[in-house]
Amino acid sequence: MSFINYFAETAAAPEASGSLLSALGIDWRLLILQIVAFLILVFLLGKFVYPWLMKQVDERQVAIEAAAKAATEAQASAAESKDRVTELLAEARSQAADIVSTAKLEAAQMLSASEERARSTAEKIAADAQANVKKSIETAKRELHDETLELIALATEKVIHTKLDKKADDALIVSALKELK
Amino acid sequence: MAKLSRRAIAKYATEQISSGADIKKLVLQLAAYLVDTRRTGELSLVIRDIQFYLSEAGSVSGVVTTATALTAETKKAIEKYIKQQTGASTVALDSFIDPSVIGGVKVSIPGRELDATVSRSLTVLRTRFKKA
Numbered sequence: 001m002s003f004i005n006y007f008a009e010t011a012a013a014p015e016a017s018g019s020l021l022s023a024l025g026i027d028w029r030l031l032i033l034q035i036v037a038f039l040i041l042v043f044l045l046g047k048f049v050y051p052w053l054m055k056q057v058d059e060r061q062v063a064i065e066a067a068a069k070a071a072t073e074a075q076a077s078a079a080e081s082k083d084r085v086t087e088l089l090a091e092a093r094s095q096a097a098d099i100v101s102t103a104k105l106e107a108a109q110m111l112s113a114s115e116e117r118a119r120s121t122a123e124k125i126a127a128d129a130q131a132n133v134k135k136s137i138e139t140a141k142r143e144l145h146d147e148t149l150e151l152i153a154l155a156t157e158k159v160i161h162t163k164l165d166k167k168a169d170d171a172l173i174v175s176a177l178k179e180l181k
Numbered sequence: 182m183a184k185l186s187r188r189a190i191a192k193y194a195t196e197q198i199s200s201g202a203d204i205k206k207l208v209l210q211l212a213a214y215l216v217d218t219r220r221t222g223e224l225s226l227v228i229r230d231i232q233f234y235l236s237e238a239g240s241v242s243g244v245v246t247t248a249t250a251l252t253a254e255t256k257k258a259i260e261k262y263i264k265q266q267t268g269a270s271t272v273a274l275d276s277f278i279d280p281s282v283i284g285g286v287k288v289s290i291p292g293r294e295l296d297a298t299v300s301r302s303l304t305v306l307r308t309r310f311k312k313a
Contacts, residue, residue: 181262
């Protein structure tokens, strides 16, 4: 309140405006000096500090942008890698399915071939056995035939020895000669 | 002394026999020649050749083998058969009894043999019809 009163008093006494700055406690020479000092400071700051600072800021910005870009790229790469991994997994699953399918098919074929071989071998064994049996029967028949023949010859010889007398022998000789004619 | 062939000897002997020469003397000559020429091993072959040439000349000699002794009738039948077969005018047969022939007759003349014995028939039965 006393400050307002002070201003009102000052306005009411214009003759005293030249010493307003003095009244405010401001020394105009000091003020000019301070202004000059400020301008020098501004100049110095603008000449030496601000460029370096701006340069640092720019560099920092560039670094941040690069980092952001790298992060984006890394993110993109990660996404790409994820996609690739997904793709590879899908491919691997497909290949695995193919391999399993092929293995199953091959196993089935091998099983079929084994069965075929086993059946063929069994048939061959059976055929061989039949042939052997047949051969044995034929041999037995032949041996029986020959033995029968031998027995007939022996029996005939014995019978003729006992039954063929001189008269019958003569008749046999004459008959043989007649047949030969 | 020149060495005569077996055929020449046989032909000579056949001619002598056919011309009615003394058989005993001829046999002695033949024996002497074979001994002298050291060819006694050929005696059976010479005899066979002589029999062959004699059969060609119409005089057949042979061997008859039977199980029992031949009757005169049977022997005549055999001689007749040989004459018919060979065209010989005379047939001289030597008879042999061999029980192993069982029955029938076996006639051997030069160049031929007739085997109508039971033993041969049985042998044929054993061999010809054998399968093994």
